[in-house]
Amino acid sequence: MVFSKTCEYAIRAVIYIAQKSEDGTKVGIKEISAGIDSPVHFIAKILQDLSKREIVQSSKGPNGGFYIDKDSRKKTLADVVTAIDGDKLFIGCGLGLKNCSESKPCPLHSEFKSIREKIKVTLHNATIGDFNESLNAGLSFIKER
Amino acid sequence: MVFSKTCEYAIRAVIYIAQKSEDGTKVGIKEISAGIDSPVHFIAKILQDLSKREIVQSSKGPNGGFYIDKDSRKKTLADVVTAIDGDKLFIGCGLGLKNCSESKPCPLHSEFKSIREKIKVTLHNATIGDFNESLNAGLSFIKER
């Protein structure tokens, strides 16, 4: 399962907004919700968070909406995940042991270390803006239907 | 987080029982609970499940308890995880899209494919009995304190 549902929605939303606001347009919550197949109110709450943490930008009023500025586009999916779920995906023992460490490892310690490392690298290497092209070209999708 | 709490306890319990019952001894629920630092009643429920699914064996009455026979020792951690959480760890889209596929991939599809593959291989290659030695030798631990 790797990500929480909240985190899945967050990543999808961020990628969606990045694509849609590439030209400076702002995207409303209803469009986002429809664009990534997520519950409107739920994604609204999530974006409220991401906005506070300055991963997305927003403006109120007519023609307002969410967007992602040039700087934020350089942020990584790891930043998004951390904003939502904290660092528990990146640190900690795979078997849930609090004092698992190099010197007192759980039986799966080294195996998990490399799995986590792979997840970490993947998410750190992917910036929010990285997906526009492939989405624009119809080579990838973030919507169910 | 990769595993659910239930799954973490299940793996720890199975590894613990395998070690303790290597010589044919049966292990009581209280000893297991203490041995892996988990809530007694909760791990009891989990073992009830694993017992039904024939991943661990049990016997009632005095001198009864849980144990793992030679055949079950050959089962893998993937079997344990599947018994508890089903196959959702091994299949499905990293971003939660139900119809994500090779032909209609989410933006992270191929990255996640290889992460999942690594998890799958790790869990399939580790049998329940594999950890006795390292635990016996004090080279690894499944307890907090």
Next chain:
DNA sequence: AAAGTAAGGGATAAAAAACTCTTTTATTTA
């Protein structure tokens, strides 16, 4: 056969995660 022991099973409780609704605040534009 009776007493004691240990797991099985079902019901319930508490906490966290997922999701919804309503009101408020900021902004624009007419």
Next chain:
DNA sequence: TAAATAAAAGAGTTTTTTATCCCTTACTTT
């Protein structure tokens, strides 16, 4: 400056996960 628009904020509700409790069933030993 009033009306309309859209996000922010906050207070629920529902569902799922995690955890507990109690009674039953099976088995052993005396």
